[in-house]
Amino acid sequence: MKAHEASEQITGDKWEVQLRKGCLELAILAALWDGKLYGLEILRRMESDSDLIVTEGTIYPLLSRLKALGLVRSEWVESDAGHPRKYYALTPAGRHRLREMAGMWARFSSSMSKLLAPLGKGK
Amino acid sequence: MSMGSDAQQKIESYLGRLRAQLRGADDEEVREIVEELRSHIMDKAAPSGEVSSAGVDASLAALGSPEDLARQYITDNLLARAEVSRSPVRILESLFRWASLSVAGFFVLVVAIVGYVLGVVLILCAVLKPFHPHTAGLWVSRDSTGDLSFFLRLGFGSAPMVGRDVLGWWIIPIGLVVGFGLVMLTTRFALWCARLYRRSRVLPRG
Numbered sequence: 496m497k498a499h500e501a502s503e504q505i506t507g508d509k510w511e512v513q514l515r516k517g518c519l520e521l522a523i524l525a526a527l528w529d530g531k532l533y534g535l536e537i538l539r540r541m542e543s544d545s546d547l548i549v550t551e552g553t554i555y556p557l558l559s560r561l562k563a564l565g566l567v568r569s570e571w572v573e574s575d576a577g578h579p580r581k582y583y584a585l586t587p588a589g590r591h592r593l594r595e596m597a598g599m600w601a602r603f604s605s606s607m608s609k610l611l612a613p614l615g616k617g618k
Numbered sequence: 619m620s621m622g623s624d625a626q627q628k629i630e631s632y633l634g635r636l637r638a639q640l641r642g643a644d645d646e647e648v649r650e651i652v653e654e655l656r657s658h659i660m661d662k663a664a665p666s667g668e669v670s671s672a673g674v675d676a677s678l679a680a681l682g683s684p685e686d687l688a689r690q691y692i693t694d695n696l697l698a699r700a701e702v703s704r705s706p707v708r709i710l711e712s713l714f715r716w717a718s719l720s721v722a723g724f725f726v727l728v729v730a731i732v733g734y735v736l737g738v739v740l741i742l743c744a745v746l747k748p749f750h751p752h753t754a755g756l757w758v759s760r761d762s763t764g765d766l767s768f769f770l771r772l773g774f775g776s777a778p779m780v781g782r783d784v785l786g787w788w789i790i791p792i793g794l795v796v797g798f799g800l801v802m803l804t805t806r807f808a809l810w811c812a813r814l815y816r817r818s819r820v821l822p823r824g
Contacts, residue, residue: 534654535661551662552682555654556690563698571653576661581654 521600523557524585524593527567531584534558558583566592625674629659632678639688642715651691655681685719692716692723693812700809706734706801709808716812726811733804737797739770744793746772755783 526532526540537558538551561567566589571579585593633652640648662680663673681687696712713730716723747754750773758768759781771778785792 534658550682551658551677551680552687553690555651555658556687556694559651559691560694560698563695564701576664578657578660579653580657580661581650 519553519557520561521593521596523554523561524566524589524596527583527585527589528593531570531582533572533580533582537583561589565589622669622671625663625669625671628671628674628678629656632659632681632684636684636688639685639719640691640715642718643692655687689716689719690816692719693816696812697809697816700805700812704805706805709805710734713808722811722815726808730804730808733800733807737800737804739772740793740797740800742772743770744790744797747787747789747793750774752783753777755789756785757781758784 522541523537526537532540534555538554558567558569562569562583565586567583568586569581569583572582574580633656636655637648637652640651659674659677659681660669662677663669692712692715696709696716699708699712710727710730713723713727717727743754743756752773753776754771754773756768757771757778758766759778760766769781783789
């Protein structure tokens with residue numbers, strides 16, 4: 496019985512992790528909508544504006560992937576802190592892709608909400 | 619900004635491990651990755667300008683291990699490059715790097731090499747058949763114990779003493795279709811494995 500509960504707990508956690516990971520690219524692109532940011536700023540924005548929990552290292556390979564796909568571009572900018580920072584900004588293709596993804600997300604989430612509506616009516 | 623030598627050493631050791639795992643990648647790319655992470659660690663460890671050893675420890679722990687990070691860079695880049703180019707050469711390049719980092723990557727590399735080599739040999743057989751009509755193709759022979767063995771011949775040199783050409787001119791359409799099919803399937807397989815691998819890595823909560 497205990498083992499069964501534990502395995503259910505793991506499956507539930509895994510599902511949540513997959514869900515978060517699936518949304519990560521959309522979240523990163525969305526964080527850049529208003530203008531260029533460097534990695535840590537993107538992380539902080541995601542921490543404050545959403546509860547997407549991110550292992551900090553994860554976003555850098557993802558950013559490099561988005562860059563390889565041509566959705567973001569990057570530039571090094573000198574800072575007061577004494578070291579340069581790598582800023583990312585959306586490319587026109589990235590803005591276009593983000594709009595598309597946001598549309599898909601809105602449709603998906605509204606149909607999910609409809610499906611889940613009976614759960615909110617209480618017992 | 620001030621920094622103790624202990625903190626400096628920790629940062630350099632972390633970045634050194636990362637650099638070692640990324641060997642083989644484009645030098646400029648590796649330099650950018652390392653510099654970006656160095657800048658992240660400094661910003662994270664010294665919000666007020668003073669880099670402490672404890673601050674460095676905390677920021678390195680939040681980043682995850684350099685080996686993990688390198689694997690993510692390699693599988694993420696593999697996918698992105700393949701989505702853009704689908705070129706077997708680029709895929710093999712990334713697979714070689716993935717193979718140097720994990721057992722899973724090694725197996726994917728072995729399967730991919732077998733798939734690509736077989737596919738390319740089949741295509742070559744088909745292309746060379748018109749030039750070597752009597753010696754190129756799929757040959758089959760039976761040895762003394764009755765075991766059948768198949769071999770693909772490109773047709774250079776003289777005809778084999780034993781066995782016969784099973785497909786004849788059919789090697790041209792069959793070789794081309796199966797050969798290109800195998801190359802495409804191998805590419806798909808490599809991408810699918812990389813995607814699976816990306817998904818299977820569970821994010822520890824930061």
